[in-house]
Amino acid sequence: MPTVGRSLPRRDGRDKVTGAAKYIDDLALPGMLHGRTIRSSIPCGRIRSVSLLSDPAGFTVVDYRNIPGRNVVALIGDDQPCLAEHVVRHVAEPILLLAHADRERLLAADVDVQYEPSEPLFDPLRSPKVFKSIAMRKGDVDAGFAEADEIVEGEYRVGHQEHAYIEPNGVIAVPADGGVTVYGSLQCPYYVQKALRAVLDLPADRVRVVQAETGGGFGGKEEYPSIVAAHACLLALESGRPVKLVYDRAEDMLATTKRHPGVIRTRTGVTRDGRLTAIDVDVVLDGGAYMTLSPVVLSRGVIHATGPYRCDNVRVRGRVVMTNTPPNGAFRGFGAPQTQFASEVHMERVAERLGMDPVRLREINALRPGDTTATGQVLGRDVSALAVLRDAVERTDFKRRRRELRGTGRGLGLALFFHGAGFTGAGEMKLASKASLELTERGARVLASSADIGQGSRTVHAQIVAEALGLPFDAIEIARADTAVVPDSGPTVASRTSMIVGGLLRRCADDMKQALGGLTPKEYLKRRGPLVVTRQYEPPTSAAFDEETYTGDAYGTYAWACDVAEVELDPVTYEIRPVRITAVQEVGKALNPVLAAGQIEGGTAQGVGYALLEEVVMRDGRMANAQLTNYAVPTTMDTPRIDVVIHERPYRHGPYGAKGLGELPLDGVAPAIANAVRHLGIDVRAIPMTPERVMEAETGERKKVGSKK
Amino acid sequence: MRSALSALELLEPRSLSHALALLRDAAPVVPLAGGTDVYVLLNAGTPSGTRYLNLQRLDGLRGIARRNGVISIGALTTFAEIRRSALLARRLPSLVAAAREVGAVQVQNRATIGGNVANGSPAGDSLPVLAASDAVVVLRSADGVRRVPFDGFYTGYRQTVMRPDELIVAFEVPPVPGRQWFRKVGTRAAQTISKVVLAAVRAPEPRVAFGSVAPTVVRARRTESVLASGGTLNEAAAALMTEIAPIDDLRSTAEYRRRVAANLLRQFWTETA
Ligand SMILES: Cc1cc2nc3c(=O)[nH]c(=O)nc-3n(C[C@H](O)[C@H](O)[C@H](O)COP(=O)(O)OP(=O)(O)OC[C@H]3O[C@@H](n4cnc5c(N)ncnc54)[C@H](O)[C@@H]3O)c2cc1C
Numbered sequence: 004m005p006t007v008g009r010s011l012p013r014r015d016g017r018d019k020v021t022g023a024a025k026y027i028d029d030l031a032l033p034g035m036l037h038g039r040t041i042r043s044s045i046p047c048g049r050i051r052s053v054s055l056l057s058d059p060a061g062f063t064v065v066d067y068r069n070i071p072g073r074n075v076v077a078l079i080g081d082d083q084p085c086l087a088e089h090v091v092r093h094v095a096e097p098i099l100l101l102a103h104a105d106r107e108r109l110l111a112a113d114v115d116v117q118y119e120p121s122e123p124l125f126d127p128l129r130s131p132k133v134f135k136s137i138a139m140r141k142g143d144v145d146a147g148f149a150e151a152d153e154i155v156e157g158e159y160r161v162g163h164q165e166h167a168y169i170e171p172n173g174v175i176a177v178p179a180d181g182g183v184t185v186y187g188s189l190q191c192p193y194y195v196q197k198a199l200r201a202v203l204d205l206p207a208d209r210v211r212v213v214q215a216e217t218g219g220g221f222g223g224k225e226e227y228p229s230i231v232a233a234h235a236c237l238l239a240l241e242s243g244r245p246v247k248l249v250y251d252r253a254e255d256m257l258a259t260t261k262r263h264p265g266v267i268r269t270r271t272g273v274t275r276d277g278r279l280t281a282i283d284v285d286v287v288l289d290g291g292a293y294m295t296l297s298p299v300v301l302s303r304g305v306i307h308a309t310g311p312y313r314c315d316n317v318r319v320r321g322r323v324v325m326t327n328t329p330p331n332g333a334f335r336g337f338g339a340p341q342t343q344f345a346s347e348v349h350m351e352r353v354a355e356r357l358g359m360d361p362v363r364l365r366e367i368n369a370l371r372p373g374d375t376t377a378t379g380q381v382l383g384r385d386v387s388a389l390a391v392l393r394d395a396v397e398r399t400d401f402k403r404r405r406r407e408l409r410g411t412g413r414g415l416g417l418a419l420f421f422h423g424a425g426f427t428g429a430g431e432m433k434l435a436s437k438a439s440l441e442l443t444e445r446g447a448r449v450l451a452s453s454a455d456i457g458q459g460s461r462t463v464h465a466q467i468v469a470e471a472l473g474l475p476f477d478a479i480e481i482a483r484a485d486t487a488v489v490p491d492s493g494p495t496v497a498s499r500t501s502m503i504v505g506g507l508l509r510r511c512a513d514d515m516k517q518a519l520g521g522l523t524p525k526e527y528l529k530r531r532g533p534l535v536v537t538r539q540y541e542p543p544t545s546a547a548f549d550e551e552t553y554t555g556d557a558y559g560t561y562a563w564a565c566d567v568a569e570v571e572l573d574p575v576t577y578e579i580r581p582v583r584i585t586a587v588q589e590v591g592k593a594l595n596p597v598l599a600a601g602q603i604e605g606g607t608a609q610g611v612g613y614a615l616l617e618e619v620v621m622r623d624g625r626m627a628n629a630q631l632t633n634y635a636v637p638t639t640m641d642t643p644r645i646d647v648v649i650h651e652r653p654y655r656h657g658p659y660g661a662k663g664l665g666e667l668p669l670d671g672v673a674p675a676i677a678n679a680v681r682h683l684g685i686d687v688r689a690i691p692m693t694p695e696r697v698m699e700a701e702t703g704e705r706k707k708v709g710s711k712k
Numbered sequence: 713m714r715s716a717l718s719a720l721e722l723l724e725p726r727s728l729s730h731a732l733a734l735l736r737d738a739a740p741v742v743p744l745a746g747g748t749d750v751y752v753l754l755n756a757g758t759p760s761g762t763r764y765l766n767l768q769r770l771d772g773l774r775g776i777a778r779r780n781g782v783i784s785i786g787a788l789t790t791f792a793e794i795r796r797s798a799l800l801a802r803r804l805p806s807l808v809a810a811a812r813e814v815g816a817v818q819v820q821n822r823a824t825i826g827g828n829v830a831n832g833s834p835a836g837d838s839l840p841v842l843a844a845s846d847a848v849v850v851l852r853s854a855d856g857v858r859r860v861p862f863d864g865f866y867t868g869y870r871q872t873v874m875r876p877d878e879l880i881v882a883f884e885v886p887p888v889p890g891r892q893w894f895r896k897v898g899t900r901a902a903q904t905i906s907k908v909v910l911a912a913v914r915a916p917e918p919r920v921a922f923g924s925v926a927p928t929v930v931r932a933r934r935t936e937s938v939l940a941s942g943g944t945l946n947e948a949a950a951a952l953m954t955e956i957a958p959i960d961d962l963r964s965t966a967e968y969r970r971r972v973a974a975n976l977l978r979q980f981w982t983e984t985a
Contacts, residue, residue, distance in 0.1 A: 107716040107717070107718055107719075110714060110716065110757070111716060251713075251714065251755075253756070574975075575972065575975040575976060575978075575979050576897045576972055576975070577968075577972070578897075616899065616900055620962050627962055628962045632903075632905060633899075633905075633962045633963060635899040635900045635904065637900065638816070638900060638901060638902045638903055640900075640901035640902045641900045641901045641902075694964075694968065694972075695964060695965050695967075695968045698967075698968055698971060698972075702971070
């Protein structure tokens with residue numbers, strides 16, 4: 004019986020449902036202290052003094068002077084201090100760390116920080132400080148515009164988004180013979196290790212990072228846990244005791260990363276018969292106070308900015324800039340939801356201008372096998388833009404339903420979108436990730452640093468290996484993501500865990516099967532001794548990506564999707580209620596169909612929040628609604644019926660044809676909903692489309708859909 | 713949990729008179745009903761006090777009954793109980809509608825109507841219903857009982873006429889003539905705090921009460937008289953604008969609240985025509 008393609012139950016399911024699973028805050032070690040972070044209360048200024056006013060007895064106190072290594076959060080730019088020295092650049096920037104055995108004493112501790120505030124910068128469009136800029140070019144845009152019959156321009160705005168994982172950030176750091184061991188809620192054990200080595204000035208073998216059961220991540224536990232872990236380690240090394248540092252919800256929302264807000268300006272040239280002749284996009288992302296992963300978020304945003312369309316003349320310019328707000332970072336989709344919101348709402352406006360059916364316009368321009376993308380990547384056979392579009396249109400009876408709904412208070416819209424799986428450009432090459440498989444009596448044990456953060460990677464990896472070895476699913480164990488045990492398989496991000504790491508495991512299993520030569524694992528171990536097989540990433544194609552010119556193969560492959568959203572406008576309250584979303588998504592191969600559908604449903608629900616509800620209210624650089632009461636993520640009652648339709652067009656280099664699918668579902672929800680709102684005659688070009696914003700568009704001076712300009 | 717739990721004290725009275733004596737003698741004491749407001753403050757590290765008076769054993773404060781045509785709702789009655797009450801479904805359906813929209817089921821199982829009113833948030837969902845139904849708040853202290861018309865209960869933002877030694881023991885609701893109407897507008901479909909909420913009664917003397925549009929719940933008397941005297945909806949909406957004072961906050965804007973309040977008024981009036 005095949006293992007791949009079956010909806011086997013999740014490995015972690017039972018323990019989570021019964022409450023047996025232990026998260027960081029469930030763990031306690033003998034002699035453990037609790038940690039607390041004292042943070043900046045102003046967005047920008049100099050620190051004049053820091054003083055602990057409470058009785059210091061029993062307290063461990065750490066500031067930047069206690070850092071044995073470099074005072075940086077090692078990532079890309081190394082511009083972010085682990086603890087502020089003389090200057091703070093955002094609200095909630097860490098300044099001082101405290102630990103105490105008694106949580107109540109710790110919380111009661113009074114720390115006085117005196118500042119010399121300076122003028123903060125909040126508007127990204129006026130920021131002089133650019134973390135990264137990118138210019139991508141294909142063909143000749145001027146010639147393309149000259150050829151156009153119509154030129155359509157627009158500006159689109161997207162807001163912050165909070166990850167709202169169910170478990171806030173937390174770690175426990177344990178000092179251990181000349182080094183540290185960290186247990187944490189995290190996505191990327193080796194990122195944390197790298198950051199700790201820099202801060203603590205320790206060699207890799209003295210820094211052990213172990214992923215604890217993790218209650219969600221969505222990118223929010225990609226880079227941020229490096230900071231939590233570094234702080235806990237500093238306290239642990241200073242006190243010589245284990246230290247638990249767990250954020251509560253308010254602190255987590257106030258201090259940790261969010262999705263980058265952005266302003267995207269698009270100009271498109273099109274012929275009367277609907278052929279795109281030029282696309283010119285300008286992307287500005289707000290990076291917040293430090294660089295974090297902003298350059299790579301921008302990169303993915305830029306590459307996805309033209310949408311899944313063929314066009315010979317493209318220019319995309321992007322920059323991510325500094326503002327005095329908490330740093331923004333990785334979030335499911337990583338730049339692509341931002342720019343594809345703009346590209347798909349813009350496509351709708353192009354269709355309106357031409358008076359053309361929006362489906363037809365997309366059909367004419369959708370990428371096909373053999374086409375070249377904006378980076379000049381020649382697409383292989385696994386291109387499904389047209390297939391998902393046509394299926395979605397057919398299933399929803401799109402054209403007829405659009406006519407039927409006219410004047411009823413309901414609207415129907417769609418978005419066609421794609422998502423490159425794995426690291427961008429040369430990223431996977433540079434990562435050179437590894438995974439191993441160790442023979443056991445019953446079967447094999449997976450050794451990979453992939454973190455199961457609820458997406459089910461333990462289950463899917465076991466399925467891939469079981470299938471390749473021809474062994475039962477239960478014969479495959481998964482080792483904990485522990486840097487002392489598993490090799491560096493790269494971070495658990497970028498929709499790469501099934502496709503890239505799963506691919507490495509598939510190769511390991513093939514090698515192992517060959518080595519076994521027909522013996523059972525038990526026989527092999529008895530006769531030949533232990534067996535561990537390791538594979539390292541090899542690029543599937545030769546067309547390397549050139550980061551200077553932004554040309555070449557940006558991704559190994561792409562997943563494709565079309566969302567159709569039906570919405571209802573409440574004329575009394577201006578609320579947009581999504582009634583039904585049809586999500587047709589081509590993912591190569593659904594290794595575990597229930598888990599794949601779960602990713603699509605969850606990503607779609609998160610997209611509904613991004614589109615309609617989730618608004619980070621920033622006041623003077625501080626998130627003013629840092630509570631789940633006032634930052635509204637969708638409840639099940641806000642989530643419409645979601646019809647998930649999975650297409651499979653295998654990717655040659657993916658395990659059993661699988662492509663990455665974790666992020667794809669989020670990319671298209673907001674534009675599909677926005678286009679459904681346009682169908683109602685309401686011109687909204689910014690998300691979230693809160694009732695307040697819809698009211699302005701409906702009742703204000705602003706133009707209505709269909710009017711020129 | 714940002715508050716120091718070890719610093720808290722819980723008093724456990726076994727009878728109402730015991731509770732009232734403690735309120736008088738052990739002040740300051742914070743009554744604790746379902747805890748759904750109290751615990752939020754404790755978690756945030758901004759508790760209302762350190763000594764709490766557990767009302768849970770005071771069974772006399774529970775239950776919904778009808779006496780001489782007046783419905784009496786005990787202060788400890790939960791929104792779940794209100795949702796299930798056949799009597800209220802017949803006599804005070806807008807309270808049932810409001811109960812259904814408080815938080816979600818878990819919260820409704822704990823949250824009491826007395827806590828909702830005593831907490832005094834202008835967004836409390838039961839408040840407009842009580843205002844529109846001319847309810848009476850029954851207060852008790854060791855000194856005795858007093859009855860305060862709901863419309864006179866609040867004196868300002870989270871300010872009431874209740875004294876620190878008093879408890880709300882019940883609400884008394886006389887028969888409501890006419891058709892009741894209720895609608896809550898929050899930031900999402902459940903687990904949400906009202907941005908605007910309207911409870912109204914369609915009768916020759918219409919009643920209109922709004923929540924979340926002023927420092928206290930607003931019984932819109934001018935609007936009511938425009939409607940009663942056959943004024944147009946536009947005239948009524950104009951009167952309403954003189955009676956509410958919404959603000960911009962984390963959840964919405966003053967402008968939105970004004971417009972939606974007027975829209976709700978129109979919807980109420982059209983649907984009950
Ligand atoms: C997740 C969540 C969602 C919520 N959603 C809503 C909502 O949709 N709509 C809404 O209106 N509210 C909502 N609330 C707020 C809260 O549930 C209500 O206000 C509830 O009615 C409070 O009742 P309680 O019994 O829990 O009060 P408690 O928390 O026990 O007490 C609240 C206050 O009233 C005082 N008090 C309680 N009983 C008495 C009494 N008999 N006499 C004198 N003083 C008393 C207490 O001292 C305290 O100051 C929500 C709360 C949570 C946590």
